Amino acid sequence: MTAPRTPGWLSRVLGERSPEPAPQRRVPLQARPTPLTRDRVASSLSSRGYHYRVDEDGDLTGVWNDSRFWFLLLGEQREILQVRGRWHRQLxxxxxxxxxxxxxxxxxxxxxxxxxxxxxxxxLAVYSEVSTDLEHGVTDEQLDQLVSCGLGTGVQSFASFDSLLPPSV
Known part of the structure; x- marks a missing residue:
């Protein structure tokens, strides 16, 4: 049977010796955030089997559910990822x-x-945007999630508008 443990703050007040701190767990290298690059975004898209191209401005772009999406790196250090979509319909x-x-x-x-x-x-053109400041870097898993969020919510929003408006508008 182990002795009841005194809370850490009380141990300090009473002057009791605290147990050795647990060793700090090192984060595996592949899970550490690294700088955002266009190649990393392209790799994320490719790993999902998505088809895209590089446009005349050097941006990654593709079509999902008939709507055009861009994967833009903005900011002074190109540290902001913006997934921007343009609905296929005009009003x-x-x-x-x-x-x-x-x-x-x-x-x-x-x-x-x-x-x-x-x-x-x-x-009138309807646009969707999901922007994330990645100044301190991003893991591959986080980047995949951000690409998925930008595309998924953009496609959902456009589908919602398709159902709200008659085809003739």
Whole structure:
């Protein structure tokens, strides 16, 4: 039978000798965060069997459920990963008020993705964004999760809008 243990703070007050601290566990090298790079994002996409290409700006891009997505590295040190999607449908400019209300509802009720409108060539385009500051690096597992989150929530948001709006809008 072991003696009851005195809480650590009480042991210090009473001047009792505390047991030896447990040895610190070293984090395996592969689990340590490393800098974000375009090659690492490409590797994450490839490991999932996703098809993508490098566009004229040097950004990774591909199409999921008919909508274009980009995997952008932003910031002074290219430390911010942004997964940006553009919905495959365009909307008439005169529907701006109704679409803005729908986007506001989405953004108010969900954490990801942020949705917004842009006017392009006389039509409205809906965009999704998930951005993460990775200044201190990212593990492969974390990067896979962020890519999955950006794509998954973007595709879900666009599917939601597809179901809300009639095909003729």
């Amino acid at each position: 008439p400019v005169d529907s701006r008020r109704a679409v803005t209300l729908a986007l506001n509802d989405w953004n108010r009720e969900r954490i990801w993705p942020k949705l917004y409108l842009r006017e392009e060539e006389g039509q």
